[in-house]
Each structure stands twice: as C-alpha cells, then as structure tokens.
Amino acid sequence: MGSPLNIxxxxxxxxxxxxxxxxxxxxxxxxRLHVCKDYFxxxxxxxxxxxxxxxxxxxxxxxxxxxxxxxxxxxxxxxEMSAKPAHxxxxxxxxxxxxxxxxxxxxxxIGPYKRYKELILKKEALGSKSYPEMIQEFSExxxxxxxxxxxxxxxxxxxxxxxxFLKECVEKGRHFTEMDKIGVIEKQRALVEEVxxxxxxFQEEGKIEITTSPFYHPIMPLLCDSGVALxxxxxxxxxxxxFRYPEDARKQVEMGLECYxxxxxxxxxxxxxxxxxxxxxxxxxxxxxxxxxxxxxxxxLANSLGTKFVRDGQGNLQNPEDLYRAYQxxxxxxxxxxxxxxxxxSDLIGFVYGSKPGRQAAEELHGRLKAIKASLGDxxxxxxxxxxxxGENCWEHYDRDGYEFLTxxxxxxxxxxxxxxxxxxxxxxxxxxxxxLDKIWSGSWINANFGTWIGSRSQARAWDYLYHTRSxxxxxxxxxxxxxxxxxxxxxxxxxxxxxxxxxxxxDYHHSGLDQVWDSQFRSHLRAVYRILNEQxxxxxxxxxxxxxxxxxxxxxxxxxxxxxxxxxx
Numbered sequence: 001m002g003s004p005l006n007i008x009x010x011x012x013x014x015x016x017x018x019x020x021x022x023x024x025x026x027x028x029x030x031x032r033l034h035v036c037k038d039y040f041x042x043x044x045x046x047x048x049x050x051x052x053x054x055x056x057x058x059x060x061x062x063x064x065x066x067x068x069x070x071x072x073x074x075x076x077x078x079x080e081m082s083a084k085p086a087h088x089x090x091x092x093x094x095x096x097x098x099x100x101x102x103x104x105x106x107x108x109x110i111g112p113y114k115r116y117k118e119l120i121l122k123k124e125a126l127g128s129k130s131y132p133e134m135i136q137e138f139s140e141x142x143x144x145x146x147x148x149x150x151x152x153x154x155x156x157x158x159x160x161x162x163x164x165f166l167k168e169c170v171e172k173g174r175h176f177t178e179m180d181k182i183g184v185i186e187k188q189r190a191l192v193e194e195v196x197x198x199x200x201x202f203q204e205e206g207k208i209e210i211t212t213s214p215f216y217h218p219i220m221p222l223l224c225d226s227g228v229a230l231x232x233x234x235x236x237x238x239x240x241x242x243f244r245y246p247e248d249a250r251k252q253v254e255m256g257l258e259c260y261x262x263x264x265x266x267x268x269x270x271x272x273x274x275x276x277x278x279x280x281x282x283x284x285x286x287x288x289x290x291x292x293x294x295x296x297x298x299x300x301l302a303n304s305l306g307t308k309f310v311r312d313g314q315g316n317l318q319n320p321e322d323l324y325r326a327y328q329x330x331x332x333x334x335x336x337x338x339x340x341x342x343x344x345x346s347d348l349i350g351f352v353y354g355s356k357p358g359r360q361a362a363e364e365l366h367g368r369l370k371a372i373k374a375s376l377g378d379x380x381x382x383x384x385x386x387x388x389x390x391g392e393n394c395w396e397h398y399d400r401d402g403y404e405f406l407t408x409x410x411x412x413x414x415x416x417x418x419x420x421x422x423x424x425x426x427x428x429x430x431x432x433x434x435x436x437l438d439k440i441w442s443g444s445w446i447n448a449n450f451g452t453w454i455g456s457r458s459q460a461r462a463w464d465y466l467y468h469t470r471s472x473x474x475x476x477x478x479x480x481x482x483x484x485x486x487x488x489x490x491x492x493x494x495x496x497x498x499x500x501x502x503x504x505x506x507x508d509y510h511h512s513g514l515d516q517v518w519d520s521q522f523r524s525h526l527r528a529v530y531r532i533l534n535e536q537x538x539x540x541x542x543x544x545x546x547x548x549x550x551x552x553x554x555x556x557x558x559x560x561x562x563x564x565x566x567x568x569x570x
Contacts (some may be wrong), residue, residue, distance in 0.1 A: 003381035004420040005373035006427045007413070010211075010295060010341070011391030012272055013039060014059040016501035017216055019074065020521070021492060022528055027521050028514075029078035031065045033154040036188055037109070037401060038392035039066075039195050041156045043202050045406060049414040052421045054208050056199065056391065057272035060215040060259035061499070063196060067263070070193045082151055083185055085178055086144035094135040097143060098123050101150040104513070108399055109153050115174045116149040141175065148176045151184050157400040163187065200264050209423035211270035212260040214252035218498040219453050220286075221279035221442055223249040226463060228279050231442040232303075232449035237456070239463035245470070246281055252495060253289045269293065269425045274500050275452070276300070276341070276388075276445035283338075283440050284331055293337040293428055295388060296440075298323050299448035301340040303441035315344045315368075320375055324383040326428055327435040337428055338437070341388035343445070350389045354397030358404025366412040373418055380418075384427045453503040458546045462506050462522065465541065469526040470494050476533055490532045497525040506545060519545050 015034065018026040026032075046052055068074045081096055089097070102123045103110070110116050119142060126134045138146075152160075152169055160166050165183055169176070202208045214220060221228045226243040229236050253271075260268045271291040273282065278296050286294055301323065302309050310318045317323060329336045345368065353361035373380050395402040413421055446452050453459065473490050476482045482490070504510055505518040512518065523541045530537040 002378050002418070004418050005369070005376060005380040006384040006420050006422050007369060008055055008339075008384055008386050008422055008424050008427060010055040010057060010272070010386060010388035010424065011042060012057045012059075012389065013042075013062055013391045014057075014213075014217060014274075015062045015065065016499055017061040017065065017496050019065060019068065020524065021489075021496065022531075023075070024068075024073060025075045025077065026065070027077075027517055029076050031062065032069055032076060032079065032188060032192060033151075034392050035066070035192050035195050036151075036155045036159065038156070038395060040191050040198065041158055041401075042391055043199055043208065045158075045410070046202065046207050048407075049410045051414045052410050053206075053423050053426065054421070055211060055270070055423050056208055057211045057213060057270075058199065059213045059217050059272075059274075060256045061217055063259055063263055064215075066192060066196050069189075070196070078150075079185065082147045083182065084147075086140045086147065089140075089143055091132065091135055094138070094143060095131045097146055097150075098131065098134060098138070101146050107396060109396065109401065113149060113153055113170070113173070115145055116153055119146050119149065144178070144181065145174050145176055148181050148184055151188065155187075157403055159191075196263060203264060209270065209425050210260075210264055210268065211272055211424075212256045212268045213272045213274055214249065215255035215259060216252060216495050216499040217274040217501065218249065218252050218495075219275060219277045219444070219450060219500050219503070220249045220252070220273055220282035221277050222450060222454060223252070223498060224279060224281040224285070226454060228281075228442045229450040229454050231279075232447075233451050233455070236451060236454060237460060238454065239460045239467065241464050241467040243463055243467055246285060248495070248498060249282060250285050250288075251491075252498070253285055255495070257289060257291075270295070277443070277450065278338075278440050279442040280331075280440055283329055283336065284334075287329070287331060287334040287336045291336070293326070293339065293424060295339050295341060295386070295424075297443075297445035297448065298340050298343045300441050300443045300445070301327075303443060303448050304437050304439060311344065316371060316375070320372060321379070321383065324372070324376070324385050325435055326384065326431055326433055327437050328433045329437055329440065337433065338440075339384060339386050339424060341386045341445070345385070345387050346389045349387065350394045351397075353405060354394060354402075358399060358402065358406075359408045362405050362408035362412065365409060366416070369413075369419055370416075381420075382432065384422070384424075384431070386424070452507060452509075453500055456506060456508045458506040458508075459503050461545050462503060465523070465526055465545070466494070466497055468538075469497075469529050469541075472535075473529055473533070476535075482533055486532060490529045493525045493528045493532070497522060515546055516544065 015031045018028045018031065046054060081093060084093060102120045126137055155166060160170055166187060169180055169184060199210055203210050224246040226238055269292045271286055271294050273294055276296045278300060298309055309323060323340060323342060326337050326339050329338055348365065372385055376383055398405055413419055441448060443449050473494065477487055502518060502522040505512055505515055527537040527541045
C-alpha cells in the first residue's frame with residue numbers, strides 16, 4: 001500500500017450580499033433557503049465519518065447575513081409572502097407567488113413532490129393567460145399549498161426524513177393549514193440560528209478548517225487595477241475610466257479577517273480569493289494580511305509555470321507531481337503558500353456526476369483518487385490532491401441533494417487507508433515546500449482570465465458608474481464635507497457594489513431571469529452613497545444598465561446554467 005495520498009476537499013460557501021443596507025430588505029431568499037438545503041447538512045454529515053476532514057470557505061457576506069437572519073434583522077419578502085395567511089393574499093401577492101414560487105424547468109428537489117409539480121404544471125398550462133387572469137384560476141387552498149411547498153422543497157432530504165413534523169408534512173402533501181405553514185417556517189428559522197455555531201463547533205473539534213474571503217467577494221485583481229485583465233485578454237473591452245484602488249482590496253480583506261475573528265474566535269490560516277482570482281498585486285495584499293495560504297486553479301498554475309497540464313483520454317494527468325503540491329510565493333520579506341485545485345476532478349462533482357446515480361459517481365471518483373495515488377507511488381505522502389468548488393449550487397442537479405453521492409464517497413474514503421482526508425493547513429504543516437513561483441499569472445478559475453466580470457458593454461458601464469460614485473465620495477471627504485461616521489456608511493455601499501456577482505450578471509453570457517432586479521439593486525447601492533451624503537443621485541443611476549437591445553443579445557440557456565465552476569441562478 002505504501003504511504004497514503006493526501007486529499008483535501010475545499011467547499012466554497014458563498015452568497016452575494018442581498019440586503020439593502022438602508023431598509024434591511026433582502027432582495028432574494030437564497031441565504032435562508034440554502035441553510036435548509038446545503039449549509040447545515042454539509043457540515044453535520046461529517047459526524048458519521050471519523051476519518052473525514054474537510055475545509056470550508058465561509059464568505060463573510062454570507063456569514064454576516066446568516067447572523068442578521070438569526071437576530072431577526074432581515075426583512076425577507078419571500079418569507080413574508082410565505083407566511084401571509086392565504087385568505088389575505090392580494091392580487092399582487094398572488095402574482096408574486098405564481099411568478100417566484102413556481103420555478104421554470106425540472107429540478108430534482110421538486111421532482112419527488114407530486115402536489116408541488118401539480119401546481120407548477122397548472123401554472124405552466126395557463127401560460128397564455130395574463131397574470132390578472134391566471135391568478136383567478138387558483139383557489140385559496142392551492143395558494144396555501146404553494147406557500148408551504150416552496151419552502152418545504154428546499155429542505156435537504158435527510159432533514160425531511162429525520163424531523164417528524166417535516167416528514168408528516170411531506171406525507172400529507174396537500175390541504176395544508178396555516179399552522180402547518182408556520183411550523184415549516186419555524187423549522188427554517190431554527191436551522192438558521194444553528195448553522196454558524198455548528199461550523200464553529202466542528203472546527204473546534206478538529207473535524208474541519210474554516211477559511212475566509214474578502215468581505216463582499218470582489219474580484220481583487222480588478223479592484224487593484226482593471227487593466228490587469230489585458231494580460232490574459234489583450235483585446236478585452238475595458239471601462240472608460242481605469243479602476244485602480246488596491247486600498248479597497250486591502251479593506252475588503254481586513255473586513256473579512258475581522259468578521260472571521262468575531263465569529264470563530266481566532267484568525268484564519270487560509271483565504272479563498274473570490275473566484276480564485278489572483279494577480280501579483282492581489283497576492284501581495286493577502287501576504288500583508290497575515291494569512292498563511294491561498295487557493296487558485298490549475299490553469300492559473302499552468303500559465304504561471306509557462307506550461308500545460310496534459311491529460312489522457314480518461315482525464316489522468318501525465319505530470320501529476322506539478323499540480324498535486326503546494327507552492328511558495330516569496331515577495332520581499334514576506335511569504336505565502338498557495339495550492340491549486342484539480343480543475344477536472346472538481347468539475348466532475350460540479351457538472352458531471354449529478355447526471356449519474358450517486359453510488360456509481362462516488363465509486364468512480366474513489367477509483368480516480370486511487371489511480372492518482374498509484375501513479376505517485378512511494379512519493380504520494382508528499383502530495384495533495386485538492387478538489388475545490390461551490391459547496392451549494394451543484395447539489396441542485398443531484399438526486400436527494402447529493403445525499404447518496406456524499407455518503408457513499410465519504411464511506412469509501414473513511415475506510416481507505418491509502419487515501420488520507422486532510423484539511424489544507426494539516427497538510428501544509430507537514431509538507432516540505434520546494435516549489436517557488438517567481439510570478440503569478442493574473443487570472444481566475446474560469447478560463448484563467450477575468451472575462452466573466454469585465455468586457456461587455458453593460459459591465460463597462462457598471463464599472464464606470466462605480467468609479468464615478470467612488471470619486472464623488474472621495475471628493476466630499478477631501479473637501480471636509482462629510483464626517484467620519486457618515487463616510488463609513490457610504491463606503492460600505494461602495495464595498496457592496498464591488499462584489500463579483502453584480503458584474504457576473506452584467507455579462508453577455510449569463511441570465512438569471514431576474515436580471516432587472518440585479519441591475520436595480522446594484523444602482524440602488526450607488527444611489528445610497530449620494531443619499532447618505534444628503535446629495536441627489538445623478539440621473540443615470542435611475543436608468544437600467546442593461547438596455548433592451550443588449551438584453552435581447554444575451555445568450556439564453558436552454559437548460560441548467562453551467563460554466564466551469566458555478567450555477568448561480570439561486
């Protein structure tokens with residue numbers, strides 16, 4: 001058997017900042033709902049596997065929203081529409097329920113529930129009618145059942161089986177009462193309160209390592225210098241006004257570290273750069289912050305080394321030693337370790353295995369890891385295979401939210417002495433680092449470039465609007481027209497608007513079905529800067545960034561939205 005091969009799973013838990021900081025209204029409910037489907041069970045499932053260790057990256061914007069929900073400081077309109085008694089629903093309320101609680105297309109989490117499918121199919125069959133006509137076709141009982149099922153279907157299948165009340169609701173299926181509905185909502189609230197403490201407990205017990213990111217999940221290299229996109233994409237369309245504010249990237253890192261310390265009682269050792277996006281300037285900022293290690297993608301490593309990773313027809317690397325190791329970054333008198341994920345294996349979980357039976361997929365991945373171990377021979381213990389991906393979105397496409405896949409995989413790995421499941425820091429504490437990178441490629445985990453967040457006309461406008469709003473704030477500060485407390489409130493709106501997800505949806509290639517909401521909320525954060533300063537926002541911030549002509553050019557997906565690492569619709 002020889003020495004074991006080290007395996008690290010790094011699950012990235014992220015949601016954009018949905019809260020309007022002025023009104024405390026959340027524009028989308030995905031933080032609350034993903035607690036029920038992913039965040040809680042992804043960590044608690046480890047209780048059954050004593051030899052499985054995992055690394056979780058909890059983005060501060062997610063942690064902050066979880067805490068706000070737990071304290072009851074969030075107005076979630078989806079939750080309010082769920083809780084409202086069915087006999088009190090207005091025509092506008094009913095329109096909202098039919099438009100937002102009946103998702104388009106088949107989804108595994110809806111598939112097992114006959115009544116939910118009935119309601120969705122009925123709405124689809126009425127598609128030729130206008131909403132004022134359509135809402136008349138549903139009874140009070142049907143609206144109440146829809147309110148319950150929208151929330152009930154988001155619970156992980158294991159939770160539905162273990163909780164007697166939820167199990168009874170699933171078995172009941174229809175004719176729900178208002179008390180049933182309130183009971184489901186209370187179960188959600190209880191889970192939201194438990195999720196951050198659960199991660200803290202598992203880290204204290206040594207089962208997991210928790211890492212962090214810059215607070216609002218910005219593309220750090222683009223904050224430092226938007227022109228860095230030219231390195232990988234020489235013809236990319238840049239904004240009219242260069243965005244060069246490394247101090248903002250530094251502040252986002254500082255806020256992320258402080259959020260971590262407040263919630264987990266220690267400093268993080270690792271940091272996940274948003275979208276695994278790195279550049280020389282971004283790396284230096286993370287070095288200065290005191291974190292010990294960061295993570296990026298194998299294509300970034302290949303470009304940094306000036307080489308390519310070659311795989312055979314089965315996806316096996318011909319030069320595994322170069323990828324499955326940690327590297328040292330040394331700049332002046334500072335050092336930082338960096339690991340690179342196996343892009344191929346990560347994408348198998350993210351985009352391939354969901355279409356296979358869970359046990360078959362798990363056995364295949366287990367076999368691939370054993371083959372890697374065999375290829376490394378007696379040198380295996382020096383190496384680390386890193387599998388890193390979003391920890392919530394991929395399970396949308398698995399039966400039972402990935403339960404069979406994960407339990408089978410963890411069961412196999414828990415009993416495999418030739419494969420050692422480790423946290424990243426556990427490996428780094430023992431590893432002999434001999435590889436040094438004199439230069440890091442400027443790129444992300446999507447095609448080793450930044451084209452997902454910069455390059456379209458809408459993205460250019462968004463970057464320019466952000467530039468002008470930020471410039472207005474700094475001018476007011478220089479002129480002494482704003483006190484420190486007010487300025488800090490305004491800066492928070494700037495930092496929120498620097499988040500990556502806004503620019504993701506301004507791309508020509510991504511469509512959420514609710515692009516107008518993302519567009520409006522981005523501009524709302526910029527308008528808030530002016531209003532906090534008691535100034536009138538400029539007219540362009542009241543006009544959509546995505547024009548009707550551009551919206552018509554957006555590539556509309558015909559199935560679940562995929563790209564190499566994400567599915568961001570929810």
